[in-house]
Amino acid sequence: MLFSDVPESLLEHLQNNIDDKKFISHSKLYQQDETGNSLLSIRTGLVKLVRELPNGTTRIVRLLRRGDVAGLEAILGHPYQHTAVALQETHVCRIPMSTIDHLNKDHSHLSHPLMERWQRSLNEADRFIVELCTGAAEVRLAHLLLFLGVKTKNGNCMVIGREDMASMLGITLETASRIMSDFKRRGLVKEISGTHCQCDFEQLQLLTHK
Amino acid sequence: MLFSDVPESLLEHLQNNIDDKKFISHSKLYQQDETGNSLLSIRTGLVKLVRELPNGTTRIVRLLRRGDVAGLEAILGHPYQHTAVALQETHVCRIPMSTIDHLNKDHSHLSHPLMERWQRSLNEADRFIVELCTGAAEVRLAHLLLFLGVKTKNGNCMVIGREDMASMLGITLETASRIMSDFKRRGLVKEISGTHCQCDFEQLQLLTHK
DNA sequence: CGTAACATTGATTGTCTTCAATACGGGTGG
DNA sequence: CCACCCGTATTGAAGACAATCAATGTTACG
Numbered sequence: 001m002l003f004s005d006v007p008e009s010l011l012e013h014l015q016n017n018i019d020d021k022k023f024i025s026h027s028k029l030y031q032q033d034e035t036g037n038s039l040l041s042i043r044t045g046l047v048k049l050v051r052e053l054p055n056g057t058t059r060i061v062r063l064l065r066r067g068d069v070a071g072l073e074a075i076l077g078h079p080y081q082h083t084a085v086a087l088q089e090t091h092v093c094r095i096p097m098s099t100i101d102h103l104n105k106d107h108s109h110l111s112h113p114l115m116e117r118w119q120r121s122l123n124e125a126d127r128f129i130v131e132l133c134t135g136a137a138e139v140r141l142a143h144l145l146l147f148l149g150v151k152t153k154n155g156n157c158m159v160i161g162r163e164d165m166a167s168m169l170g171i172t173l174e175t176a177s178r179i180m181s182d183f184k185r186r187g188l189v190k191e192i193s194g195t196h197c198q199c200d201f202e203q204l205q206l207l208t209h210k
Numbered sequence: 211m212l213f214s215d216v217p218e219s220l221l222e223h224l225q226n227n228i229d230d231k232k233f234i235s236h237s238k239l240y241q242q243d244e245t246g247n248s249l250l251s252i253r254t255g256l257v258k259l260v261r262e263l264p265n266g267t268t269r270i271v272r273l274l275r276r277g278d279v280a281g282l283e284a285i286l287g288h289p290y291q292h293t294a295v296a297l298q299e300t301h302v303c304r305i306p307m308s309t310i311d312h313l314n315k316d317h318s319h320l321s322h323p324l325m326e327r328w329q330r331s332l333n334e335a336d337r338f339i340v341e342l343c344t345g346a347a348e349v350r351l352a353h354l355l356l357f358l359g360v361k362t363k364n365g366n367c368m369v370i371g372r373e374d375m376a377s378m379l380g381i382t383l384e385t386a387s388r389i390m391s392d393f394k395r396r397g398l399v400k401e402i403s404g405t406h407c408q409c410d411f412e413q414l415q416l417l418t419h420k
Numbered sequence: 421c422g423t424a425a426c427a428t429t430g431a432t433t434g435t436c437t438t439c440a441a442t443a444c445g446g447g448t449g450g
Numbered sequence: 451c452c453a454c455c456c457g458t459a460t461t462g463a464a465g466a467c468a469a470t471c472a473a474t475g476t477t478a479c480g
Contacts, residue, residue: 051336051339051340053340054419059339059340059344061336061339061340062336072329072332073329073332075325076322076325076326076329078329081332081333081336082336115285115286115325115328116286118325118328118329118332119282119283119286119288119328121332122282122283122291122328122331122332122335123291125332125335125336125338125339126261126271126272126291126292126335128335128339129261129269129271129335129338129339129343130261130263130269130271133339133343133380134269134380135380136467136468137467137468161426161427162426162427162428163426170343170344170345171468171469172468172469172470173426173427174427174428174429174468174469174470174471175467175468175469177426177427177428177429178428178429178468180427180428181427181428181429194477194478209264346435346436347435347436371458371459372458372459372460373458381436381437382436382437382438383458383459384436384437384438384439384459384460384461385435385436385437387458387459387460387461388436388460388461390459390460391459391460391461404445
């Protein structure tokens with residue numbers, strides 16, 4: 001998935017060195033400041049990247065989903081910049097550093113898709129700042145629901161805990177809960193199951209445009 | 211600066227294709243959504259990257275200084291993701307795409323420092339979220355002053371306008387002004403000239419740790 | 421059935437926004 | 451030179467908004 005057009009000669013090497021891993025909800029994929037020795041490509045599930053501050057507080061700085069890559073910094077020999085935690089059961093594809101080095105050395109043109117990923121991460125970071133850190137709490141929460149809802153059919157939207165919402169939006173969990181309740185009362189959000197809810201994306205979109 | 215160890219054979223090509231440019235304060239380095247054909251390395255000055263939202267509002271998502279690179283996305287053929295505006299007189303080194311392509315093709319090992327830059331941008335984005343979008347306005351402003359003050363001798367700190375502060379911190383310019391005034395009254399900040407101020411970084415640091 | 425984890429709601433306090441007025445500083449033109 | 455004007459900064463007062471502390475509901479699970 002990460003390297004879309006891998007030459008035949010490398011397939012064997014990849015087969016032998018890439019393995020799938022399952023993480024149950026709430027388990028850590030890796031810990032901030034650890035020295036990374038692999039790259040993780042998310043197959044299914046949802047992962048939060050948490051930045052832990054020296055004073056003990058934490059802040060979610062990104063959400064990763066199917067197709068996203070965690071731990072790019074390992075390629076450069078840097079320790080992981082975040083603690084990565086699964087928010088749902090998550091399946092990842094683990095790519096050890098040796099494989100990355102192999103690819104980069106013998107097939108430098110493959111570094112292009114890698115740069116694409118880097119840029120994508122940056123775009124996501126910007127989007128996080130712009131959509132989730134800006135404006136009234138209600139607007140930011142609407143943005144978050146839209147973010148969680150894209151690429152899902154029939155308006156279904158992954159549900160995440162109030163505390164995680166709060167940490168992402170820079171508000172308290174009580175405020176997150178109040179606004180969610182309000183959305184429900186207004187019919188913008190309906191609970192479907194423990195893991196999904198149905199959202200009126202048009203109305204939510206309208207909320208964000210003012 | 212960007213490519214630290216360029217082989218002799220390429221120096222001539224670089225000399226011919228890289229030129230310096232000066233931007234006066236408030237002038238645009240480039241415009242969001244333009245198709246980029248060059249990379250800009252900041253020599254001196256200060257540049258804000260502004261994300262323009264569809265509804266007309268804007269948000270600063272990053273600040274660039276000496277050694278930072280703007281427009282990495284151009285390498286990948288993407289349009290610029292931000293509008294880049296000089297906050298002071300700024301000198302940049304403009305590197306056209308042809309040069310980048312040349313470097314990447316003939317000397318693939320040079321892509322490593324490029325990746326380093328990418329990662330650095332990402333780290334800055336994270337820092338922006340964590341330090342400038344989190345907590346009370348006072349704490350965020352303290353973080354901003356610390357950011358503006360690093361790598362300057364004797365506690366001098368670049369002054370930026372209240373509106374820019376506000377856009378960076380997600381607050382109103384009045385709130386930014388009030389807090390700055392309060393900092394001055396408390397002796398944490400003193401105006402030196404129109405462009406610089408002296409900050410008590412230890413005290414500001416303390417503010418952020420709670 | 422009891423308990424633990426999470427969500428909701430209420431009441432109060434504190435912070436930030438909003439709208440509005442005023443102050444300041446650096447020009448320009450009379 | 452001075453009066454004026456512009457852009458920016460400061461300050462005030464009112465109300466909106468979110469944080470905080472605390473209590474009550476809800477759900478899942480042993």
